[in-house]
Amino acid sequence: MNQRTSERIIEVSLFLAALLAIVIVLLILLFLIKEGAPVLIKFGLRDFVLGMNWNPIAIVGEPSYGIFPMVVGSIYIAIGALILSIPFGVASAVFLIEIAPGWAQSVIRRGIELLVGIPSVVLGFVGLVLLVPLIRHTFGGCGFSILAGSIILAIMALPHIITISADAIANVPTSTREASLALGATRWQTIRHVILPSARSGIVAAVILGMGNSIGETMAVLMVTGNTPILPEPIYNVLDPVRTMTSNIVIEMNYAAPGDHQQALFATGIVLFLMVAILNAISHTIIRSKRVSTR
Amino acid sequence: MKTIIPRNTIDKMATVMLWASAASAMLLLSYIIGYILLNGMWVVNLSFLLESPRLSGAEGGIFPAIVGTLALVAVAIITAVPVGIGAAIYLTSYAPDNALTRTINFGVECLAGIPSVVIGLFGYAFLVIYLGFGFSILAGGLSLMFMILPWTVRTSEEAIKTVPMELSEGSLALGATKWQTIRRVVIPSAIPGITTGVILGIGKAIGETAVIMYTAGSSLLLPHSIFDPVRTLPYHLYILASEGISGKMAYGTAVVLLGMVFAINLLAVAIQRRYESKEVK
Numbered sequence: 001m002n003q004r005t006s007e008r009i010i011e012v013s014l015f016l017a018a019l020l021a022i023v024i025v026l027l028i029l030l031f032l033i034k035e036g037a038p039v040l041i042k043f044g045l046r047d048f049v050l051g052m053n054w055n056p057i058a059i060v061g062e063p064s065y066g067i068f069p070m071v072v073g074s075i076y077i078a079i080g081a082l083i084l085s086i087p088f089g090v091a092s093a094v095f096l097i098e099i100a101p102g103w104a105q106s107v108i109r110r111g112i113e114l115l116v117g118i119p120s121v122v123l124g125f126v127g128l129v130l131l132v133p134l135i136r137h138t139f140g141g142c143g144f145s146i147l148a149g150s151i152i153l154a155i156m157a158l159p160h161i162i163t164i165s166a167d168a169i170a171n172v173p174t175s176t177r178e179a180s181l182a183l184g185a186t187r188w189q190t191i192r193h194v195i196l197p198s199a200r201s202g203i204v205a206a207v208i209l210g211m212g213n214s215i216g217e218t219m220a221v222l223m224v225t226g227n228t229p230i231l232p233e234p235i236y237n238v239l240d241p242v243r244t245m246t247s248n249i250v251i252e253m254n255y256a257a258p259g260d261h262q263q264a265l266f267a268t269g270i271v272l273f274l275m276v277a278i279l280n281a282i283s284h285t286i287i288r289s290k291r292v293s294t295r
Numbered sequence: 296m297k298t299i300i301p302r303n304t305i306d307k308m309a310t311v312m313l314w315a316s317a318a319s320a321m322l323l324l325s326y327i328i329g330y331i332l333l334n335g336m337w338v339v340n341l342s343f344l345l346e347s348p349r350l351s352g353a354e355g356g357i358f359p360a361i362v363g364t365l366a367l368v369a370v371a372i373i374t375a376v377p378v379g380i381g382a383a384i385y386l387t388s389y390a391p392d393n394a395l396t397r398t399i400n401f402g403v404e405c406l407a408g409i410p411s412v413v414i415g416l417f418g419y420a421f422l423v424i425y426l427g428f429g430f431s432i433l434a435g436g437l438s439l440m441f442m443i444l445p446w447t448v449r450t451s452e453e454a455i456k457t458v459p460m461e462l463s464e465g466s467l468a469l470g471a472t473k474w475q476t477i478r479r480v481v482i483p484s485a486i487p488g489i490t491t492g493v494i495l496g497i498g499k500a501i502g503e504t505a506v507i508m509y510t511a512g513s514s515l516l517l518p519h520s521i522f523d524p525v526r527t528l529p530y531h532l533y534i535l536a537s538e539g540i541s542g543k544m545a546y547g548t549a550v551v552l553l554g555m556v557f558a559i560n561l562l563a564v565a566i567q568r569r570y571e572s573k574e575v576k
Contacts, residue, residue, distance in 0.1 A: 017381030119502025216410025
């Protein structure tokens, strides 16, 4: 075999390795649609996504497949997590870049690495043994709640929000910073009126990415939210249990019989996939446009 | 009457608040880790690590779950590393700037963004049912591979990009072919970065649960081949905790899991450090 042919064979096999990512994504789409579409067609996409009633194993009457309470549950918990984690995360990022002395920087960076490494099931376990009883004793109710899910997800989102916001803040040119300080602004005035506004789009991207990750998170949420497939009553009651789309899939795959019920879980997967994909796309677009504009 | 607070006072207050927020984040982290360790380290001993569970995990040890975790991660890494590095080499050194390349990059981004439970569903429909692998190490390991592949591609790409252009240009100028240059010059210089990425990928794979629940099964028996079902540590922890089998065993399992993940992160940091200190010389 001469050198040119072998070079060519290597190039082709490297190309095939690169192609595999797309092949997997296409296969995932194909199988989600193959398994999930029949139930969507049978009951209608609108009735599936906006239906209020999830009752796959009906003892009396027809089973019904409406995932609206879970769509609301997923979004509810993700937004709650962001409300809790953004102030902390952005403040920690500002601290990390603008204020922290060297030792504190390395402590925080090591801490972030550790926090990212904690498996979600371990955080869920901590939520189950610490947070759920705490909420039960402090606020009443059963403890398994939107609040518990949001707090655990906030802890999971925190390292990502700190990292991306810190990158955005570090990317603000030093000259901008120095100009503000030279005009006599204090450090806080500089942070608030100069640095945060310039870093805004990076921080927004971090927040949207955090939202997508939170909606897609399974184990930690599953263990602390109680998983009842109905809307909270009243809707603003954060102490009510709730079920997310991810939990719905994991809980019911256990006993779902092949047919409508199992297909409805794949259809839940399709809705989940689409929501997360849209949020990721928005976030990547913001990050990319920011990169272009700073050049 | 409105009192005006001097701006230097505001500045001091803000600084205190920022210190406080970072400090409380770190305190929270130490509290979580400390709580698990203090409750679970008494459970972990040699017999806990090396015995099989009895009474669905209420007594005995967690040996099969450790074996199951390592087996799944091994399958995932063995399949993801060659493909991931190959894809990274193609994307950094061969890929022309065209629509197909952009599609490949988009595909990698997409795969990275897919929620783990959706990958689990796919693994179940495709590997377990359609290809007939059943609940097995093979099906679970390949599903994990889908999950860590984008990570492997991206970290390897980053590592390859840091290799200075002069090195590969020098090699090409000496008459080496493109592949010889990549194999003998680019890859050896990028290997520390690639290794760090792979090790961090192992850390991610160990803790993953939703992907393997419906692909690897939940058997507590020791597997004999890659077609046998296994239960992993995170899944074992989930079952112990959520079914209320044993709080004590759950803490012990959590400590072992955390210990594995942290040991792997430390290893990655150590490799990075060693490489960086070499670079300075």
